[in-house]
Amino acid sequence: MAIAKLTEEERTIALGDLQGWSLASDRDAIERTFTFADFVEAFGFMTRVALLAEKADHHPEWSNVYNRVEIALTTHDADGLSQRDIDMAKAIDALQ
Numbered sequence: 488m489a490i491a492k493l494t495e496e497e498r499t500i501a502l503g504d505l506q507g508w509s510l511a512s513d514r515d516a517i518e519r520t521f522t523f524a525d526f527v528e529a530f531g532f533m534t535r536v537a538l539l540a541e542k543a544d545h546h547p548e549w550s551n552v553y554n555r556v557e558i559a560l561t562t563h564d565a566d567g568l569s570q571r572d573i574d575m576a577k578a579i580d581a582l583q
């Protein structure tokens with residue numbers, strides 16, 4: 488299903504609302520790095536994010552090294568940043 492990319496004004500407002508997320512330098516996505524006490528904590532977080540993603544049918548691009556989880560959110564169906572990414576970022580932050 489087609490979904491609109493955020494306008495410049497919409498993304499400025501959305502990023503102002505989000506703590507710790509920033510625009511990627513190389514593509515139309517937002518990124519945040521989460522750091523935990525250890526791998527078990529990091530992987531537990533990833534499990535909760537995975538359940539959220541399935542429920543929302545909106546999936547992160549991410550990597551994990553030990554206690555660090557790097558997440559990028561972008562909307563493939565929009566070929567860029569959409570409201571779905573902002574909603575997912577807020578839902579992920581609410582897990583913390």
Ligand SMILES: C[C@H](O)[C@H](O)[C@H]1CNC2=NC(N)=NC(=O)C2=N1
Pocket residue numbers: 544545546547560561562563564565
């Ligand atoms: C068919 C399925 O609903 C789509 O491919 C969904 C799945 N998860 C998705 N995740 C993300 N990040 N962007 C999408 O456009 C997207 N589309």
